[in-house]
Amino acid sequence: MIFQEASRASTALESIKHPDLSKFLVIAAILFIIGVAGVLTRRNLLVIFMSIELILNAANLNFIAFSRYLQDTGRGDPMSGQIFTVFIIVVAAAEAAIGLGIVIALYRNRETIWVDQIDLMKW
Amino acid sequence: MYKFIWLVPLLPLAGAAINGIFGRWFGFSEKLIGGIAVGTVALAFLISLTAVYSYGFGGDAQWPKSYVTTQATFNWIPAGAVKQTLGYGEVTRVETGAASVSPRASLLNIEWSYQLDPLSSVFMLIVTGVGLCIFVFATGYMHGETGFYRFFAYMGLFMFSMLVLVMGSNFVMMFVGWEGVGLCSYLLIGYYFNRQEAANASRKAFITNRVGDFGFMLAIFGVIATFGSAQYTGVVTQAARYPIEALGHWGLMSWIALGLMIGACGKSAQFPLHVWLPDAMAGPTPVSALIHAATMVTAGLYMLTRTNVIFQHSKTMMLVVALVGAFTAIFAATIGITQNDIKKVLAYSTVSQLGFMFLACGVGAFVIGIFHVMTHAFFKALMFLGAGSVIHGMHHEQDMRKMGGLRKYMPYTYWTFLAGWLAICGIIPFSGFWSKDEILWNAASTTHIPFGWLVWLVGTIAATCTAFYMTRLVAMTFWGEERFRKAHQHSLEHEGDAIRKDHPTDKGHVHIPHESPKSMWVPLVALAILATVGGFVGISTAFTGGKEVGGRMNIVTWLNPVIWNPSTGDFGKAEEGKTGVIAFGEMSRAEAARVEENASHTGFNLAHAVESKVGSETATEWVFIIISLMVAGVGIGLGLLFYIKSPNLADVWAARLRPLYQASYNKYWIDEFFGWAITRRTMDLARGVFAFDSKVVDGAVNGSAWLTRLTSKVTGATDKYFVDGLVNAIADFVVRLMSPIVRAAQTGLTANYALVMVIGLLVAVAIYFIKIF
Numbered sequence: 001m002i003f004q005e006a007s008r009a010s011t012a013l014e015s016i017k018h019p020d021l022s023k024f025l026v027i028a029a030i031l032f033i034i035g036v037a038g039v040l041t042r043r044n045l046l047v048i049f050m051s052i053e054l055i056l057n058a059a060n061l062n063f064i065a066f067s068r069y070l071q072d073t074g075r076g077d078p079m080s081g082q083i084f085t086v087f088i089i090v091v092a093a094a095e096a097a098i099g100l101g102i103v104i105a106l107y108r109n110r111e112t113i114w115v116d117q118i119d120l121m122k123w
Numbered sequence: 124m125y126k127f128i129w130l131v132p133l134l135p136l137a138g139a140a141i142n143g144i145f146g147r148w149f150g151f152s153e154k155l156i157g158g159i160a161v162g163t164v165a166l167a168f169l170i171s172l173t174a175v176y177s178y179g180f181g182g183d184a185q186w187p188k189s190y191v192t193t194q195a196t197f198n199w200i201p202a203g204a205v206k207q208t209l210g211y212g213e214v215t216r217v218e219t220g221a222a223s224v225s226p227r228a229s230l231l232n233i234e235w236s237y238q239l240d241p242l243s244s245v246f247m248l249i250v251t252g253v254g255l256c257i258f259v260f261a262t263g264y265m266h267g268e269t270g271f272y273r274f275f276a277y278m279g280l281f282m283f284s285m286l287v288l289v290m291g292s293n294f295v296m297m298f299v300g301w302e303g304v305g306l307c308s309y310l311l312i313g314y315y316f317n318r319q320e321a322a323n324a325s326r327k328a329f330i331t332n333r334v335g336d337f338g339f340m341l342a343i344f345g346v347i348a349t350f351g352s353a354q355y356t357g358v359v360t361q362a363a364r365y366p367i368e369a370l371g372h373w374g375l376m377s378w379i380a381l382g383l384m385i386g387a388c389g390k391s392a393q394f395p396l397h398v399w400l401p402d403a404m405a406g407p408t409p410v411s412a413l414i415h416a417a418t419m420v421t422a423g424l425y426m427l428t429r430t431n432v433i434f435q436h437s438k439t440m441m442l443v444v445a446l447v448g449a450f451t452a453i454f455a456a457t458i459g460i461t462q463n464d465i466k467k468v469l470a471y472s473t474v475s476q477l478g479f480m481f482l483a484c485g486v487g488a489f490v491i492g493i494f495h496v497m498t499h500a501f502f503k504a505l506m507f508l509g510a511g512s513v514i515h516g517m518h519h520e521q522d523m524r525k526m527g528g529l530r531k532y533m534p535y536t537y538w539t540f541l542a543g544w545l546a547i548c549g550i551i552p553f554s555g556f557w558s559k560d561e562i563l564w565n566a567a568s569t570t571h572i573p574f575g576w577l578v579w580l581v582g583t584i585a586a587t588c589t590a591f592y593m594t595r596l597v598a599m600t601f602w603g604e605e606r607f608r609k610a611h612q613h614s615l616e617h618e619g620d621a622i623r624k625d626h627p628t629d630k631g632h633v634h635i636p637h638e639s640p641k642s643m644w645v646p647l648v649a650l651a652i653l654a655t656v657g658g659f660v661g662i663s664t665a666f667t668g669g670k671e672v673g674g675r676m677n678i679v680t681w682l683n684p685v686i687w688n689p690s691t692g693d694f695g696k697a698e699e700g701k702t703g704v705i706a707f708g709e710m711s712r713a714e715a716a717r718v719e720e721n722a723s724h725t726g727f728n729l730a731h732a733v734e735s736k737v738g739s740e741t742a743t744e745w746v747f748i749i750i751s752l753m754v755a756g757v758g759i760g761l762g763l764l765f766y767i768k769s770p771n772l773a774d775v776w777a778a779r780l781r782p783l784y785q786a787s788y789n790k791y792w793i794d795e796f797f798g799w800a801i802t803r804r805t806m807d808l809a810r811g812v813f814a815f816d817s818k819v820v821d822g823a824v825n826g827s828a829w830l831t832r833l834t835s836k837v838t839g840a841t842d843k844y845f846v847d848g849l850v851n852a853i854a855d856f857v858v859r860l861m862s863p864i865v866r867a868a869q870t871g872l873t874a875n876y877a878l879v880m881v882i883g884l885l886v887a888v889a890i891y892f893i894k895i896f
Contacts, residue, residue: 039877048873115873122871 018072024065032058045103045113049096056092060085124170124177125185128237129192131167131174131247132286138163139279146272153271157262160275164258164282168251175244179675186675187684187695189240189356191292199235200295233353238292242685245493245678246289246425249500253417254282256646260508261409263642264515274314274407281307285418289425293353294343297426301339301390304419305332311414312406321405328399335389335396339426342382346433349375355429362432363687363694370438370573380433380440383426384447391423391477394451398794400474404466408511411466416473416507417500424480424496428489432687432694435487435571442572445485449566449581452478454791456588460595461777461788464521465510468596472547473503475585482582483562487571490682494661495558497678501657502546502555505650509540512643513600516636517607523596528605532636535644537601539651544597546654548590549755554658559586560751561663564744568730571689576729583754590758591765598766607636665744 031054038051067081107113138159146156179186239247258278265274284307288300305328313325347353350361368374387393392400403415414420427434427444434440455474462468476499483492514521516533530537546555563582569575638644661678664671671677684695734743765773777784786792 036877036881040874040881043874118873119871122869 019068021065021069024061028058028061028065031055031061043114043116045106045115048115049099049103053092053096056088060088063088124181125174125190125239126192127170128174128239128247128290131170131251132237132283132290134163134167134170135160135279135282135286139276139283142272142279143276146276151272153262153266156272156275157258160279161255161258161262163279164251164255167282167286168248168255171244171247171251174239175248178239178244179241179681185239186681187241189238189685191238191354191356192236197235198232200231200233202231202233231347231351231353233293233295235296236292237290238355239290240685241682242425242428242493243289245497245682246421247286249421249497250282250285250289250418253500253504253650254285254413256650257409257413257417257504257508260412260511260643260646261407263640264409264511265407266640268407270314274311277307277310277314278410278413281311281414281419285422288422292355294346294355294358295353297429298339298343301386301422302336304414304422305329305336305390308332308403308414308419311410312403314406314410318405324399324402324405328403331396331399332389335386338382338385338389339387340382342379342386345375345379345382349379359430359432359687359694362436363692365436367435367689368437368439370442373439374437376433376436377439380430380437381443383430383433384440384444387423387426387481388447389423390426391420391481392451392474393423393447393477393481394454395793395797397451397455397474398797401467401470401790404464404470408466408507408514411470412504412507412511415470417504420473420477421480421496421500424477424484424492427481427484428493428682428685431484431489431685434484435687435689438572441485441487442574443485444481445566445569445572445578446574448478448481448483448485449578449585450478451475452482452585453581453588454478456585456592457787458790459592460588461784463523465513465523465526465596465600466507466521468523468592469503469507469510472506472589472593473499475589476503476547478585479559479562479582482566482578485572486566486569486575486578488562488565488569489686490679491558491561491565491661493682494678495562498546498554498558498654498658498661501650502543502553502654505539505647505654506543506547508643508647508650509536509543512536512639512647513636515639515643520607523599525607526600527603527607528601529636530601533601533638535638535647539644539647540597540601542651542654544593546658547593548759549586549751550759551752552655552658554654554656556752556755557658557661557663560748561661563751564663564730564747567733567747568728568743570728573726576727579729583750586751587754587758590755591762594759594762595766598762602767603770663744663748665741665748668741 035051035054035056035058038054039048042048042051063081063085067078067085070076070081071078103113106118110118112118141159142151142156145151151159178184178190258275261274261278265271268274281304284300284303286300288297288304291297291300309325309329312328313321315321316325343353346358350358352358352361362376365376366374368377388396400415400420404411406415434444452475455471455478459468459471459475462471476495480492480495480499483489483495512533513526513529513536516529516536517526520526542553546553549556549559563579563586566575566579566582569578572578660673660676662672671680673680675681687694688696730743730747733746734740737743737746765776789795
């Protein structure tokens with residue numbers, strides 16, 4: 001029992017030290033799916049933006065996960081994935097700033113941020 | 124000192140370059156331009172003088188060997204090994220029987236080097252010396268002309284070319300000089316290029332000279348192909364070994380000599396290529412004196428003498444040279460009798476005197492030909508400059524009928540002109556007498572060619588004509604009635620720029636002639652002295668008891684080393700007791716003897732006939748001297764009778780001998796004949812070719828263009844209606860068919876596009892997985 005407890009505890013410690021990659025990937029995939037579904041189904045531009053942020057964060061999570069995984073298995077540079085993530089966060093922030101600016105400009109012109117009303121590209 | 128002869132041509136060139144390039148740029152004054160031109164020529168003359176002195180008389184005298192400047196570093200045209208395509212492979216010396224093999228291939232390296240030998244030294248002194256006088260004269264004569272700098276630039280360039288011609292050590296350099304003087308002649312005849320007459324004359328001179336140059340070039344090619352060298356020293360020694368070609372035998376030497384003779388005819392204005400020289404008088408008078416009397420036109424004589432060994436190997440060409448010379452002498456002299464333009468008379472006189480020189484070369488007296496070149500350079504330059512002085516004093520009037528009585532107004536010109544007149548008439552002791560008498564004596568006594576007596580007769584008659592027309596010229600210009608007092612129209616064609624500036628609106632008034640400035644009469648005096656005493660260097664042996672006196676100062680002694688002597692087969696005069704060493708190819712000794720006998724048999728010989736009557740050779744020579752003095756006297760007497768004693772006699776006889784007078788006055792219609800036979804025919808040919816070009820060639824071109832346009836129209840229509848129609852129809856069909864489907868896809872909704880992207884992503888992933896499993 002104690003052994004079991006101990007082994008479980010050691011397993012938990014082990015899994016904290018060396019987390020299982022697939023779980024992160026699954027979470028990231030779920031996040032990605034949610035993001036994509038949001039982009040496809042939502043009509044509010046702000047929500048679409050938020051969904052895009054979810055997609056980006058799914059990618060970030062993947063990077064972190066793989067980075068850790070590589071570090072654990074000792075097969076690669078642990079830093080590159082994290083640096084990528086930092087970059088992506090920076091880019092996402094910049095993108096959010098520009099995107100919100102575009103949303104405001106759009107609203108001022110068309111008084112709406114509903115994308116199904118913004119269909120100028122239609123033939 | 125003779126090592127500095129390369130400076131001689133270079134100095135006038137430098138002067139010409141300075142004047143020509145900077146004269147206009149910096150607006151040089153006339154004094155500066157004249158100073159540069161005269162200074163360079165004077166320096167060249169001084170160098171020539173010292174060079175010839177040290178060559179012939181100095182301590183390290185090279186005479187009679189020719190001195191060639193060594194410029195091993197300057198192989199002008201290093202042609203390398205050339206094959207001799209003509210000529211004999213083997214030339215045997217009859218005397219020794221030993222065969223000397225001439226190389227079939229040799230190195231042809233044409234040098235740019237100058238040769239100082241007896242012949243070129245004489246020409247150097249003539250060109251620079253007489254040239255100096257004329258340059259000085261020209262500074263006065265050309266005063267006030269626009270393009271003063273241009274004139275002296277051309278003149279300097281001419282001096283350079285002429286000196287290259289006479290000083291070059293090979294045929295190619297001679298050709299360079301030959302063409303150079305031709306170019307300068309063209310430029311200077313056309314100096315008043317805004318006058319149609321001058322422009323035409325310059326073109327005529329240039330084109331006529333092309334005919335001669337063509338022959339000269341062929342001869343040069345022949346020389347190189349035969350001897351494998353263009354260097355005089357190499358050519359003449361080789362040519363001396365060739366067999367003499369008898370009369371009527373056209374061998375290698377005859378053909379080369381023919382080419383050279385054509386070249387000489389062109390440059391030295393011999394019949395029928397003489398037509399350019401009288402027209403060349405459209406140039407300024409100093410040009411006429413320098414180029415068309417004293418130097419350039421004697422280039423042909425220089426060439427003949429330079430190649431005398433080739434000419435003497437061809438009996439035929441010797442006869443041709445003598446006959447052409449004799450014919451030209453009398454032909455031009457008879458034209459000179461009736462001309463009224465003072466320069467035209469002198470021009471025809473020059474042609475006639477050149478004929479005398481050719482005659483001398485033809486009868487084998489090359490030395491005397493060069494002697495006459497020299498004396499002629501003195502007295503003809505003098506007379507041309509005198510005529511220039513008269514023209515200047517008469518305010519650019521050239522018609523002798525409007526002169527007369529100028530003696531009073533132009534004393535210097537008159538007295539110096541008299542010296543020239545007596546010289547050309549052949550009055551003892553003026554220079555012309557010595558050379559002309561020697562020419563006629565050599566013609567009468569020649570053993571080189573047959574018909575020596577005929578040549579002598581023609582020459583003697585020509586000498587009479589010379590004395591007559593020269594007396595006429597002097598009489599009409601300097602003596603008699605003062606005809607210039609009749610107001611004369613300014614004839615625009617004879618006016619220089621200076622006169623037009625002086626009298627812009629003047630249409631006619633009396634000009635009182637005036638003596639020319641000092642810069643003009645000083646050269647006249649210098650030349651008059653030379654024309655008077657210059658003949659003593661070739662004093663006739665009749666005056667010295669049959670001996671040549673004066674050593675190297677005697678021009679005959681001086682020049683003889685360059686003359687090939689057919690009787691000894693060597694250069695220079697035959698020495699006592701030396702038997703003939705004659706190269707006769709591969710002929711046997713007997714054949715050689717027979718050929719020599721034929722060659723020396725030249726028919727009736729006038730001098731021998733006279734000698735058999737009077738006894739000694741000296742006595743015979745005296746007979747001929749007296750005859751030549753007599754004909755000069757007759758010519759002068761007739762001239763005085765016709766133009767001083769009874770001036771109307773000229774018109775009477777002109778009317779009486781109307782056809783002859785007309786023929787002479789119209790220059791035997793040679794110009795008209797050439798105009799009809801050559802110029803018109805050339806123009807006809809040009810018109811025919813033009814018609815062919817415009818009808819046939821242009822027709823073909825235009826036809827093909829028309830055809831191209833036609834086919835392009837057809838293909839254009841096909842393209843427009845058929846191909847384009849097809850393309851449009853297909854496109855239209857596709858558009859109509861496909862557009863509803865494709866259009867439906869473009870909803871404009873971002874979500875739809877994103878969906879497509881996601882679907883694409885899924886598909887890609889699906890493909891990936893399918894591939895994996």
